[in-house]
Amino acid sequence: MSADARGGEGLRSRALWLALLPPLVFMAVRWGLRVDDGAAAAEPLWPLEPAPVVERVADVWAYFAPWLLTPVGLIALAWIAKRRGWLARGLAGIWVVLWLGGAAAMAAREFNRAQLEPVPAVQAELLAARPVAPSTRSAGGVDWYLRLAGESRPYRMRVDDPAAAGVPVGAQLSLQRVRGRWWGVFVRGYTVERLPLPGPAAAAAGLP
Known part of the structure; x- marks a missing residue:
């Protein structure tokens, strides 16, 4: 076999490894992170983020x-x-960065949620609720827009609890929060502290 033939064979071999290895690494990381996902999925963990x-x-x-x-x-x-x-x-290079970057982002997301630090519960008012249909990327649920005590800007949280759809706008809630290992605040659960007054009762109380 000539040097050119050996060089071409080596180039094809490297190209094959380059095409296959990054997706295999991504799938291996994804599989490894989902081995113990069943127990973790039983507990709610909803990201609480500032609404745009x-x-x-x-x-x-x-x-x-x-x-x-x-x-x-x-x-x-x-x-x-x-x-x-x-x-x-x-x-x-873009091919490798996309696959390996996706694997690294997935691992960082799971490790960030692996060691959660409790933070004090916060009172919140439900400003708006928007149903979200299930999709291939999300289980769906309800997008809650909230005003947190002591905060001027609204916050958003997607809740996949079936009971969340029945919580009326204006309800006062208590949110049980935890902080991620590196970033983010998440909600473990909520309690409806007070429901909004119905129309006649609100008028009697002098509320709009």
């Missing part, structure tokens, strides 16, 4: 900028790589 508030043009830009700039940046990088003859290497 659009009050100015700058807020609209801040919300949509990542979705607009990311494709533009990728197109610019592809153009530069093509001009310099790096297109094949650039595409291979």
Whole structure:
């Protein structure tokens, strides 16, 4: 076998490994993280995050900028790589980064939720509720928009508890919270402290 033939065979072998290994690593990490997922899934753990508030043009830009700039940046990088003859290497690098980055993000998400620190419960008012249908990426549930005691901006939390759909807007809640190992605040459960007054009772109390 000539040197050129051996070189071509080695190149094809490396290309095959490059095509197969990153997805295999991703699937192995995903499988490993789901081995003990049954017990963890029995306990609710709902992320509590600030809801996006659009009050100015700058807020609209801040919300949509990542979705607009990311494709533009990728197109610019592809153009530069093509001009310099790096297109094949650039595409291979993106392929590896996407798969291994996804595996790392999955592992970080699970490890962040593995060691939770309790924080004091907080009182909240339910401002709005929006049903969310199940999909391939989510179990669905209800998006709650909440005003937390001591906070000026609203917060959002997706609740997959079937009873959450029956909680009326205006209800006063107590949220049992925990903090992630590195980031994020999550809710383990909630208690309905007080329901909103019905119409006649609210009018008698001088409420709108």
